[in-house]
Every structure is written in structure tokens, then in C-alpha cells.
Amino acid sequence: MKQILIIGNTGGIGKALETAFKDRGDDVTGISRSKDGFDITDEASVERGLKPLEGNFDIVFVATGALTTPDTRPEKSLSQLSLKAMSQQFLLNAAGPAIVLKYSKTLLRKDAPSIFAALSARVGSIGDNRLGGWYSYRAAKAALNQLIHSASIELKRTHPQSICVALHPGTVKTDLTDKYVSSHPAVTPDQAAIHLLSVLGQLTCEQSGLFFDWAGKQVEW
């Protein structure tokens, strides 16, 4: 039985992950904004939520994020950019998961392999970007990938068996994609969770710091 911490266990993917981990017998602790007032864009809230936790977690999984924020919609052109919207995207999709890692690092077990994973998105890959647009979301996820990569290097010093990765879950039918996927093939959250558990089960320490998709294939930066 593994000890799992899921941040954002109320989202489409986060909730399905919680179910999938529990179904295989793991012990899951879930923390969310809507149930626990845990806001990853507020450092005091993250510290308050994580400091009291004890334990040797095998996996800390950050399943939070959004494509739109109060002042953002995915931009189609430069004329739609705004500093306010870009700041919100960066705070939520890049800085938030990094602050979670800051306060959950000591919760990761050191005596065995442990995983810190955060949901990124393939559209955050610069090398894979052939369509443009969605500036803020793409840039925030690219920043998240960089933060994960940097943190993986530091984590190795205290947690030699750690695996710190960014994961693309595939296109998944959730509230996040509701208005945007339409004709694009999408999987259910339950299917996405099964894929992600399979990827987590195959990762090795040598793969720490990298970006993988739902099939376990490395995504270019």
C-alpha cells in the first residue's frame, strides 16, 4: 500500500486519480480548494494546508490548474494579451505547483523511490508548438516544466531516489476542456487516471526532471 497525496482531488482528473489509487489499495490524502480552502496561488494557504501533514508519501501528485482564470481566456492573437491575465496564468499553472513542492518536499519519503508529479500540458512544449495562440496557458505550462526540471536536480541531493516529473494527461473530458475539445478525441477522467497510474509505475529515477505524456512517451521541451 502506497501513501499518496493529491492536491486538487476535486478536479476531473484529480478525483479520478483518487479513485484509481484507492481502487488498488493505496492510502490517499486529498486536499483541495473547494473542500479545504487550499489555494495554490496563496503561499500562506499552501503552508497552512501542508505543514500539519505528517508522513512518508510515496507520491505527491499536483492535479490542479486551469485553462481560463477570472481574467483569461485562451488568446487567439497578440492583441488579446494582458499582463493581468498572464500573471494569473503563471501564478496558477506554474508558481502554484512549485510552492506546493516547496512545502511538500519534506513529506516525500527518502528511504525508497518517491514521486512528485504535476499535471502540465503538451501545449506547454515549445518544440511541439505548431499552431501558436493560447499564449498565457502555453507559457505558464512551459514555465512549470522548467520549475519541475530545476527542482528535480535539487531534490536528488536530499532524496537520491526521487522522481520529479511533469505529465501530460492527454485530452480529457473535464470542466477544463468542456468548451474547447468539441471534435477533438478525448478520454474520460477514469481512463486518463489509469494511463497516468501506469506511467507513474514505470518511471525510474534516471527519468527524473523530464516531461512525459499519458502513454509514458517523453515530450520534447
Ligand SMILES: NC(=O)c1ccc[n+]([C@@H]2O[C@H](COP(=O)([O-])OP(=O)(O)OC[C@H]3O[C@@H](n4cnc5c(N)ncnc54)[C@H](OP(=O)(O)O)[C@@H]3O)[C@@H](O)[C@H]2O)c1
Ligand atoms: N483536461 C485535459 O484535457 C487536460 C489536458 C492537458 C493538461 N491538463 C491539466 O490537468 C490539470 C487538471 O485539469 P482538469 O481537466 O482535471 O481540470 P478541472 O476538472 O477543471 O479541475 C481543476 C482542479 O484545479 C483546482 N484548482 C483550480 N484553481 C485552484 C487554485 N487556485 N488553488 C487550488 N486548486 C485549484 C480545482 O479545485 P476546486 O475544484 O477544488 O476549486 C480542481 O481540483 C490542469 O493543470 C490542466 O492544465 C488537462
